[in-house]
Amino acid sequence: MLLTYQFKLNPTPEQVVILETWGELLRRHWNYALGERLDWLRRTRSQIDRCSLVSEPIGEIPDKPDYYTQASNLKQTKELFADYKNIYADCQQQNLMRLDKAWKRWLIPDKKGKRGGKPRFKKRGDISSFTFPRVNSLKAGAHLTGNILKLSKIGEIEVILHRPIPDGFEIKQATILNKADGWYVSFSLEDKTVPELLPIDEIKTATGIDVGLEKFLTTAEGQSIEVPQYYRKAQSTLARQQRKLARKVKGSKNYCKQANKVALTHLHVARQRKEFHYQVAHWLVNSYDLIVFENLNIRGLARTRLGKSILDVAWGAFLQIMEAVAVRRGKHTTGVDPRGTSINCSSCGERVEKTLSVRVHSCSCGLVIDRDWNSALNLLKRGSVGLPIPGCGGLDVSQPVKQQVSYVNLRCSRYTACS
Template sequence: MILTYCYRIKPSAAQVATMLYTLELLRRHWNYCLGQRLDWLRRTRCQIDRCSIVSEPIGEIPATVNYYTQQSDLKQTKVLFPDYKNIWAESQQVNLQRLNKAWERWLFPDKSGKRGGRPKFKKVGELRSFVYPRVNCPKAGAHLNHGMLKLSKIGKMPVIMHRPIPGGFTLKTCTIVHKADGWYCSISIQDETVPEPMLLEEVKTAVGIDVGLKEFLTTSEGEAVPIQQAYRKTQPHLARQQRKLARKEKGSNRANKQKNKIARIHQRIGRIRENFHYNTAHNLVKKYDLIAVEDLNIKGLARTRLSKSILDAAWGRFITILDAVAVKCGVRVIKVSPHGTSQNCSNCGVKVPKTLSIRLHECHKCGCSMDRDENAARNILDRALNEVGLILSAHRGLGKAQPVKCEALSGRKSVQLSLF
């Protein structure tokens, strides 16, 4: 299991200047190596007798450019530009590894056939982190001991250890990050033990959750968690600060200070949202052994008129956090298809069409009446239990009774997708 702990560091003014210059040199090296790769790709993308007669680069065909050739050129780079000698060699190699990973993600599709975007040239200030790939070993560039972080080529600086590193873990990497409110170090730690998910025979309580915009989530037991809307509440204040920035001269010191102030506002919004997600995820994991959620297409939902509210709620980020917290605690998280969860009746299964404005589910066949989101949460739970092969005796949980194996569901026709 690999975890990452983020701590704030307190470098001196000289160390801040050194780290900023390090980021700038790594940014320039990134841009040069990316340009080298793109030039090689343009000159070798087709055979010489099949090139376009309208526009093609001319000259000698360059040698193959990849991570290993660019890594071997680091020695020549330090000869031509002596300032690169003041950067830890492994940090420069990791910078090239990041570029190589982005390059391969663009050229080669993954298992699902999707590819990433083309790597971009970075403007001034866009590169915000560099890595020491080894910590607390004889040849490491970073050493963390007793609240002090020693970085090669930079020096010692205090670390605010607001959370102790758990025992049994080995320090793997140290990433120095420049954020709007200061400098941080992200320590990656690893433990050989891997938590195993709870056995199906041991599952006692199960719940289905339906995320929405009226309530952040509603459980199959009828409990609701109110939505926060961190961005919506801060939007008027953010708009005032952005108007102040528009009145300042571009590139001036006052404009840069105002940019940093706006960046801090966005940072605060993200931290409020993340803290809310973690608290909600921990509360669910502590109460239930199996949690059923919808496998939503967030990118598709974000193209609708409700895009700002959907992105402010950050359902995808919450499900990722819930999955990570559940893995550490051995709780099972089951993702099910969202098709028809709001339209079908959780009691009899008949389809009850309704628009988003109708918040009450009323079945014309069995007479079931409940909140729309609670009905969807019960459908989500039923689908998850059928996938893993359990039967829930009542929607309040399994209780003390042992779970019972169930038969696979027969195929159902797909119905329209409901957002909430």
């Protein structure tokens, strides 16, 4: 299993200039390589007797560009532009690999028939990271010794190791990236001690989670977590910073300073949200052996009038974090179809039609519970079919038919167990 540990760097002013120069040169090379691919595509996408001579250039059609042909041209690039000789060769190759992956995601659909967006030309500052694919090996361009990271053609940079790299982990690659508050390095670590998944017959606790906007999630036991709304709370501060930015002369030093303040606000919100996701994920994985969630079309839901709130809670990012935490603990997660989970009664199975504004599920069988709780119970039913889990068939007859959802107050660290 590959893990990513990110640490803050403390480069000198001279090294900052070199890092920024590398990003700019790699951006130009990305744009040139992308232009080659798009030029070939425009010339070969229609039959030769039907090609428009007005919108398309005429002449000899170039060979199809791919990663290997463009990587072989790096030597010629360094002869024409001497600045590229100062960039470590593996970083330039990794830059072309990124473009090749983006190109294939756009043209070649995946197993589900979906494709990625069209690769775009990068503006100044868009490429703010580059990768050293080998670390601490014989021909590696990056070597980590203690808290000193030695990069080829850049020099030694101090790394602020706020947590130690575990023993037995092998550093596979290092990515240098620029954020609003400075430079960072992300180490890709290979962990060969990942525990095996818990056997199915040993699963003792299971739950279903229903995510929402009124409550971040509700479990099948009736526990709920409130939505923190980090972006909503920061909107007034962000609007004030953006108004100040609009009054600055674009491209001036004051404009750049104010733009960095706006970026810092966004970065703070993103870090708050990520920390919250890790806290909830660790709490769930510590409490249950099996977690059943709903496979939502989050991209489609984000296009509705509730798009801002949906993107603020970031269900997709949370589910990815929860699945990664579960794998490291040897726990199970599974996604099920969410259709009908909030309409069907978890006790008798009867359909109880209700609008989105109705937050209480009231069935003719006498069951009156929170709408999200009812949905979580249905999710648990669907995800635990065939599993030897007691008490997963909805509410027991001995339980009262009117209950209230209890809220969980999370106060835990990302790396410690939640109570």
